[in-house]
Amino acid sequence: MGSCIICGTDVGGGRVCDSHQEDVVFDFRGDSPDDLVPSRFYRGVVDGYAEFGVFVDLAPGVTGLLHRSELDRRLDSLDWEPGDDVFVQVKGVRDNGNIDLGWSIRQADREFRGVLVQESSGEHPPDEDPDGDDGEESASDADAGSADEDESDVDAEPEAPVDDAESEAPADEVEEADAESSESRTTDAPEADAAADDGVESDDATASDEPATTADEEGSAEVDADESDAEPERVSVTTLGDAIGDTVRIEGEVVGVRQTGGPTVFEVSDETGAVDVAAFVEPGVRAYPDVEVGDAVRVDGEVESHRGDIQVESDALVLLDGEDAETVRRRLAEALTDEARPEGLQPLAGDETVAELADGLLDAAEAVRRAVLESRPIVVRHPATADGYVAGAAVERAVLPLIRDEHAKSDAEYHYFTRRPLDEPVYGMDAATNDATRMLQDRDRHDEKLPLFLLAGAGSTTESADGIDLLSVYGVDAVVVDGAVADPETRDAVDTLVSPELADVDGDETLSTGALVASLASAINDEVRDDLRHLPAVSYWAEAPDRYVDLARDAGYDAERVAELREAVALEAYYQSYQDKRELIADLLFSDGGNLAAHVSEQFREKLETEVETADANVVTEAVDGVEFALLDTDGYTHRYDFPPTPLLLDDLHRRRADGEPFATVGVGTDELYVRTTADVSVRDVAARAAELAPAADIATAGVREGKIEFLSGERDAVEDAVVAAVAESF
Secondary structure (H helix, E strand, O other): OOEOOOOOOEOOOOOOOHHHHHHEEEEEOOOOHHHOOOOOEEEEEEEEEEOOEEEEEEEOOEEEEEEHHHOOOOHHHOOOOOOOEEEEEEEEEOOOOOEEEEEOOOOOHHHOOEEEEEEOOEEEOOOOOOOOOOOOOOHHHHHOOOOOOHHHHHOOOOHHHHHHHHHHOOOOHHHHHHHHHHHHHOOOOOOHHHHOOOOHHHHHHHHHHOOOOOOOHHHHHHHHHHHHHOOOOEOOHHHHHHOOOOEEEEEEEEEEEEEOOOOEEEEEEOOOOEEEEEEOOOOOOOOOOOOOOOOEEEEEEEEEEEOOEEEEEEEEEEEOOHHHHHHHHHHHHHHHHHHHOOOOOOOHHHOHHHHOOHHHHHHHHHHHHHHHHOOOOEEEEEEOOHHHHHHHHHHHHHHHHHHHHHEOOOOHHHHOEEEEEEOOOOOOHHHHHHHHHHHHHHHHHHOOOOOEEEEEOOOOOHHHHHHHHHHHHOOOOEEEEOOOOOOHHHOOOOOEEEOOOHHHOOOOOOOOHHHHHHHHHHHHOHHHHHHHOOHHHHHOOOOOOHHHHHHHHHOOOOHHHHHHHHHHHHHHHHOOOOOOOHHHHHHHHHHOOOHHHHHHHHHHHHHHHHHHHHHHHOOEEEEEOOEEEEEEEOOOOOOOOOOOOHHHHHHHHHHHHOOOOOEEEEEEOOOEEEEEEOOOOOHHHHHHHHHHHOHHHOOEEEEOOOOEEEOOHHHHHHHHHHHHHHHHHHO
């Protein structure tokens, strides 16, 4: 009977339970693809590149393909070289033996909670001899200088155990490092009190590593005393890149803890940034079990570089309390307050409407900047529309450089910032349940802080109330920024709300969410302001305000170019709508020389024109109380599961048919319909009146922003008549 190396649960003959399969990385030492286990993560070696992906060797003669569609970045942006150790997930093994691989955001042993070797005969820890009797002579015993091995106790030099470890796993560089750490730090710091003992641990480690000498005993004692008296100089995290190989001291707050198959990794943040601190007792054993997220600590250790990431190898990690802890927290709080609040807001194009919202935007910018400084993940939710993507991309452009500056880990921008598009401009229970599940898993499995949620163009209407309430149960901070007017019922439900009143907008002009959030992004990070100047113009589907058109032109984007970007983003927003498509959207909006956007825009126009022609030929027109109606059966005369989506199709159809007279377009599907009008008609009022006319249809507003109404499919004909009558009454 085996037990899970993560939680200790009985797992029969294996070494990891089902719930922790994805927390462990495996070294595969089999010779057949059929022995691989789908969904597991494996260490591999880059074999070579092809146009469609990367070939990765999992074992001699066992090679899989990491297809470019599985990457979270462009294939040509990977810095892997043939022979590099990498980490991948096995998605599946085909009947012909081909292995499909998936991307792993974790690219180091320390980012997993455990390491196992998988052989044809079973699984075992890297330091365990699978052929040994009951493990008496395992590699871990050799690494620790076990008393069972008399020769090691008497004559072996310090390198001997390391050589043994190398012979056990010659291809595993990380496990070799763990074996060396075991030699030098087995007695270092299993407990915080021992870690604070003024260098006693380093003396013990030296004594265990060096043969006893009596001739120089007195001189050695004097050297040890001198070393113990010399405390490392306290430095800031941002200076560690210039201190590789030096022994330093940092003081800060623990913002994350994760257990690997080797050391325990503490993420420690001071007033300048955050860095990983590796503390080793023995493989897979939690160091400093009393230290948790939120504790103030002092760390002494050597600065090292692993795969380009800065890390501190801890010699001593001390849990601070009393005045020492208060001093650290006060220093962090003061620095956080000073750095988080922007000095002021300068709206893009000098937009006066945005300027009137300066206080709210500065509060929102401070919340985002504070989350970065607190090492709190940020989750951005926005509709899968051109306006929504512009808003999300603007925040992303501003926040990612701040995360890179704050964290030493090269993949921090993927860990601390997530953008999740919404199919509709409503933050409903489906989205909220997904988010709550993810954040609770990350908290429980990885000791992650609960995230800050930024809802751009969503979350400000009553349809989002249930989703917002679910987040509030867990005390999650939520910031809502919406270019449209928020419902009064939602204004007290979120921590920060930025939403204009109609009276603040000149004439008939409305403020797009993309334009509002672009100014927010410039307040979050003024250094990217020039990158954002064309985004407001892109965010308007109809005619953009002249001030934003001029701003885009000054940035080098004429009207044709702006239209291409808008259409290209709208097309890409529809496909794989639940994916952020970070690199693709960044290429379109910030890095494209023209070819990509022009190409995608051409596809957009072709697809939209084809659908509009089909729909227009099947529109039924009628007049009711002086109002002209264009009625379209969207089930019968649109491709419901291909581009364009129904709301976008109806928008274009309505613009082409409306001639300034009282006019409305209604698209009716199986159990939902969309309303477009030339007058300022309240969709909620229409739904309420239609419910009175068709009481058995269970009519309800499903989305104010897109004019969506839902009903029972069996009452479709009655609902269509009721909605038409209600719209006519509203003119």
